Amino acid sequence: AQTVTQSQPEMSVQEAETVTLSCTYDTSENNYYLFWYKQPPSRQMILVIRQEAYKQQNATENRFSVNFQKAAKSFSLKISDSQLGDTAMYFCAFRSYYGQNFVFGPGTRLSVLP
Amino acid sequence: DAGITQSPRYKITETGRQVTLMCHQTWSHSYMFWYRQDLGHGLRLIYYSAAADITDKGEVPDGYVVSRSKTENFPLTLESATRSQTSVYFCASNKGDGYGYTFGSGTRLTVV
Structure with missing residues (x-):
């Protein structure tokens, strides 16, 4: 069975700075998909970014980008120019x-500080 | 664009009572899912459905019952609620492709 680990329960970042959230996973499969979801205080689950494992290129969505390391089974999320509205729980x-x-x-609970 | 509607948004019930959480989607998505969210566990799959009248267990199905007589509805029933079922419950749907789920807004259930 697959497992997903996020080793940082909480993080904080200053507004306008860059932050990276870590995610590792365990699978024996070669093809799969990886996602980051954001859950703000409203409780709504919002898709942030998606990566297809058979694509070498790292996915990017505006200020959000990933560092996908297939061999290492690592899928980190980088948020550039952090904004107060990025404060949320992030799920890999x-x-x-x-x-x-x-x-x-x-x-990972992310707090963006003014 | 109604998407997925969950009801109620909040529910308090007593131990031993039966309670049903409703989920309705307007996109005719094939797949529907029920997850529970608990601190430290993320979201865990309770049940899912690939189509009307087809359901299957997920990681934590004990104490829950589902049905799907129509494509658009996927209710979750707690037959005899226990305190350990206090949680936030999310319904989600997917077309069956490689893209992400669409989630409902969740139901916070408290069992006292």
Whole structure:
């Protein structure tokens, strides 16, 4: 069974600075998908970014980018120019290529400080 | 664009009572899921459904029952609520492709 680990339960960053959230996962599969979800205080789950394991290029969405290291089974999220609205829980998630179920990590609570 | 609607948003119930959480989606997505969110565990899969009348267990199914008679609805029933079922419950749906889930806004359930 796949597992997802987020080793940083809480982090903080100053507004406008850059922060990186860590995620590692364990799988024996070669093809799969990885995701980062954001959960602000409103409780809504919001998709931040998605990576396909068979693509070498790291995904980027505006201020959000990932560092995908397939051999190391690492999938970190970098947030540039942090904004107060980035304050949230961030969940890393794994999805098998042939399955539909997600496996989520325990989450990292990020606080952006003014 | 209604998306996924969960109800109620908050619920308090007593130990031993039956309670049903509702989930309705408007996109005709094939797949629907129920997750529970607990501190330190992230989200854990309770049950999922690939289509109407097809359901399967996830990681933590004990004490829960689901049904899916129509594509758009996927209710979750706690047959006899226990305090350990106090949690935030999320419903989600997916077309069955490689993209992410669409989540409902969650139900915070407290069992006293």
